[in-house]
Every structure is written in structure tokens, then in C-alpha cells.
């Protein structure tokens with residue numbers, strides 16, 4: 001059973017009341033006196049960009065839970081790829097996204113026993129895992145606390161949507177996130193891509209007690225983060241909650257106008273609405289992510305389906321840097337005059353993926369290292385992912 005509630009993210013009191021209603025309608029009661037919340041916070045951007053769960057949604061939920069139940073501790077945790085690697089990156093993420101301020105406010109003004117942690121550096125438990133190396137480490141918080149999953153409603157370039165199931169990738173250590181994208185070789189040395197299967201299996205391994213999808217503002221197009229000209233913000237002012245994560249994701253797909261069959265990691269299930277829920281309607285289908293098949297000027301982008309968030313973020317940050325810097329845009333024009341065609345590759349790439357009529361070759365990230373060696377004149381930018389400043393420098397001055 002799920003419920004859809006109206007949420008106006010302008011006032012903390014209003015959000016708290018909306019969350020009380022959601023908890024009431026679902027009859028939710030935490031099974032433990034300590035709560036672990038895992039919001040989707042993937043880029044250092046303010047809430048207006050609709051990339052991260054709005055901190056006010058997370059705060060309203062915490063206050064609603066605190067008032068209704070006897071909670072000893074709240075922990076907010078995220079492992080957000082590039083931003084979790086180093087403490088200074090994590091600091092920039094929580095500052096810009098508004099999470100740091102929200103946590104301070106709840107602690108000081110409402111005396112909430114609350115902490116905000118980088119899951120890359122938390123205690124871990126080992127689980128049996130379906131794929132090599134058959135073990136997976138996940139935060140111990142999943143066992144010691146009642147776990148609440150807070151996804152953001154977004155379309156996604158690789159997975160079609162990113163909702164509850166996909167948000168759980170933020171529970172993984174960085175090295176394992178990458179493994180999800182890279183797949184594995186079996187005993188016969190045959191390569192298996194299994195990103196969607198890994199996300200599905202993680203959903204079998206770990207189930208939140210409650211999933212609440214923040215669709216106050218949602219993102220459509222080539223998410224999961226802003227891409228100038230390729231993503232758009234949609235104001236829905238709703239949240240979708242339920243105790244079954246898969247059912248919540250199914251409901252979200254219906255609201256987004258995206259058939260569940262197009263989301264490889266998501267099984268199709270029936271959705272039932274709690275009494276008092278808003279209707280499950282799709283007012284206007286979300287714009288779906290598009291694979292760029294036509295060249296952009298002389299630039300042919302080849303983003304493989306295995307490109308993980310690390311390189312996607314690097315690329316997005318580079319595009320933003322160029323889009324907002326007139327000097328770099330001028331340099332780019334000069335570069336474009338030099339070449340008839342440039343082929344740019346990110347994500348695991350094989351020789352068969354390189355077109356015969358390719359132009360100057362530029363490879364991004366360690367995943368493309370092997371194939372780049374086959375082309376002595378190619379440029380390869382190493383790193384996993386490369387730093388966006390280094391990539392920009394090389395991209396502009398090719």
C-alpha cells in the first residue's frame with residue numbers, strides 16, 4: 001500500500017504536517033528506537049535544481065517521527081560517489097545542498113539527536129552476494145537502525161529512472177559502486193554486464209522499512225543531475241510513501257508516465273492506494289533520457305551503458321564549467337575549427353564500439369584505457385573518474 005500526499009516545501013511546519021499525515025495513512029511505526037535516513041544527495045546543488053532530496057522534506061519527516069515516537073537517535077547518511085571520496089568534497093556537498101544547515105537547525109532549535117555521516121567511512125557488515133566476489137559490505141546502520149529510504153523522483157540516462165531501488169546504490173562503498181557498472185567475467189572469460197541485476201539484487205538484500213520519494217520538484221530528461229539543455233525541473237509538490245520500496249517505485253513510474261517494462265531493474269507489481277491518498281495520476285509524462293546519436297557540431301559523444309555516476313558527474317561538471325565561462329566557450333570554438341570530427345568516449349568501451357570513420361579520439365576514464373592503447377594517436381584522460389578540471393583542460397585544448 002502506498003500513499004501520495006501534497007507537500008509544500010516552503011514551510012517546515014507544513015512539511016512536518018504532511019509527513020505526519022503520510023505516517024498516519026500508512027500506519028508506519030519504526031521497529032527500532034534509532035533511525036537511519038538515506039536521502040538521495042548526489043550533487044552539490046541547491047534544492048531548486050531538483051537533483052537532491054530537498055533537505056526540508058528530510059527535516060519535516062524527522063520532526064514528524066520525533067514527535068510521534070520515542071526516538072533516541074537519527075542518522076542521515078549518503079555515499080555519493082565523487083563527493084564521498086574525500087572529506088572536503090563531502091563538506092562541499094552538504095554545504096551547497098543545504099543539508100549541513102538543516103542538521104544544525106534541527107539540533108539547535110528542535111533538540112533533535114541527529115548526525116550526518118559519509119557512508120564511505122562508516123562501520124560495515126558483510127553480506128552474501130550473488131555475483132563475484134560473492135560478498136558485499138554495507139553500512140552497519142542498516143542493522144542497528146530502522147532504515148528509511150528517501151529517493152528523489154528523476155529520470156536517469158542509464159537506468160531510465162532513479163527511485164528507491166536505485167537510491168540504494170548510495171549505500172555502497174565507492175569501489176563497489178564501480179563494480180556494479182563494470183560487471184564481471186565468468187569462468188569462461190565471458191563478460192557480463194549486470195548493472196540492472198545488481199540494483200535488483202541489492203533490493204532483495206536490503207529493504208527499507210519506509211520509502212518516501214520526494215517529488216516536490218522532480219527532474220526529467222538526462223538525469224540524474226542537471227545537464228544544460230538536456231534536463232528540466234518539474235514542480236509536482238507531492239511525496240509518495242510506502243512500506244514496500246518496489247511498490248513505491250511502481251507508483252512513481254505511473255506518475256512519471258514511464259512504463260515499468262522500460263526500467264530493467266524494477267519488477268512490475270500492483271499498486272494499492274491507502275485511504276486518504278491523492279489519486280495515482282500522470283498529468284504529463286516525463287521527458288525520457290535520450291541517447292545522443294546525432295553529433296553536436298563536430299563532436300560525437302559515445303557514452304556507453306556502463307558509464308557510472310563517477311564519469312557522468314565529471315562530464316556534467318565539465319559541461320557546466322564550459323557553459324558558464326565565456327573564455328572557455330571561445331577556446332572551444334577555436335578547437336572546433338581545427339578538427340572535422342572528434343569522437344569522445346566515456347564508460348567501458350570495446351574496439352567494436354569505435355566507428356570506422358572516427359575522427360580524433362578522446363577517451364575519458366580508466367574504463368577506456370585498454371581500448372585507447374589500440375590507437376596510438378588517441379588522447380586518454382586517466383582517473384576513475386578523472387577530475388573534471390583536468391578533463392576540461394584536455395577537452396578544450398585538444
Ligand code: SF4
Pocket residue numbers: 178181182306307308309310311346347348364365366367368383384385386
Ligand atoms: S572510469 Fe569512469 S565510468 Fe569507469 S568506473 Fe571509473 S568512474 Fe566509472
